[in-house]
Amino acid sequence: MPAPSHYFERLCGVPVHYDRPPVANYGSLGVPRRFYATPATEAALDALFQEVFALAPPRFGAPVAILSAGAYVDKPGQHGAGKAFDLDGILWQHRRFLTSEQRQDKVLYLGIQACCLRHFGTVLGYNYNTAHQDHLHIDLGRPVAFRESKSVTYFYQEVLNAFFDKNLTIDGEYGSGTNDALRAARTSMSLGSISKVDNYRAFLAGIAAIVKDTLAVQPETALV
Numbered sequence: 001m002p003a004p005s006h007y008f009e010r011l012c013g014v015p016v017h018y019d020r021p022p023v024a025n026y027g028s029l030g031v032p033r034r035f036y037a038t039p040a041t042e043a044a045l046d047a048l049f050q051e052v053f054a055l056a057p058p059r060f061g062a063p064v065a066i067l068s069a070g071a072y073v074d075k076p077g078q079h080g081a082g083k084a085f086d087l088d089g090i091l092w093q094h095r096r097f098l099t100s101e102q103r104q105d106k107v108l109y110l111g112i113q114a115c116c117l118r119h120f121g122t123v124l125g126y127n128y129n130t131a132h133q134d135h136l137h138i139d140l141g142r143p144v145a146f147r148e149s150k151s152v153t154y155f156y157q158e159v160l161n162a163f164f165d166k167n168l169t170i171d172g173e174y175g176s177g178t179n180d181a182l183r184a185a186r187t188s189m190s191l192g193s194i195s196k197v198d199n200y201r202a203f204l205a206g207i208a209a210i211v212k213d214t215l216a217v218q219p220e221t222a223l224v
Contacts, residue, residue, distance in 0.1 A: 007037070
């Protein structure tokens, strides 16, 4: 599929670098590159990273680079349509975030994933399959909405265990246990049914707020 003519090199004023072989190593500073995508994709990414950077406490310092495995790729699907982006990580002056370190850096990972889900209808992350353990795939192939799909159910289960004292099995299956725990969580946030998009996005914003507050007091890890 032909590449979109539109491209970006920065998002929210922060350089976007490619950090994959043969030009760079995963998790390194990477190299500047033009990332081809539709204008709507760039706009959604700008809105996303504005929220992501707001999660970071002052001790992280200023963001240095957004690390990516790419946007447009000449193949069928949302990458080929210029509507997808693969996020490998973010480098701040004094902090590193890599999606491959989800287990060690779960609070920040879940906050970033919540922001992704507020702006992109499809978000595939660490638990989805082994191919997505080193990046978050996000795309505009479908609108933002509450779903019971495997990819987002993993997120619900992780969030409910991490922030709402649940003990759910992380299996991606949207059963009664996950449903009941999710209902209790959104009720505690004074939200109505998250089948309504506004409530769903408010729920995700609430998760991001919990992450921001947690990071503000959380002892720093070795992920620097």
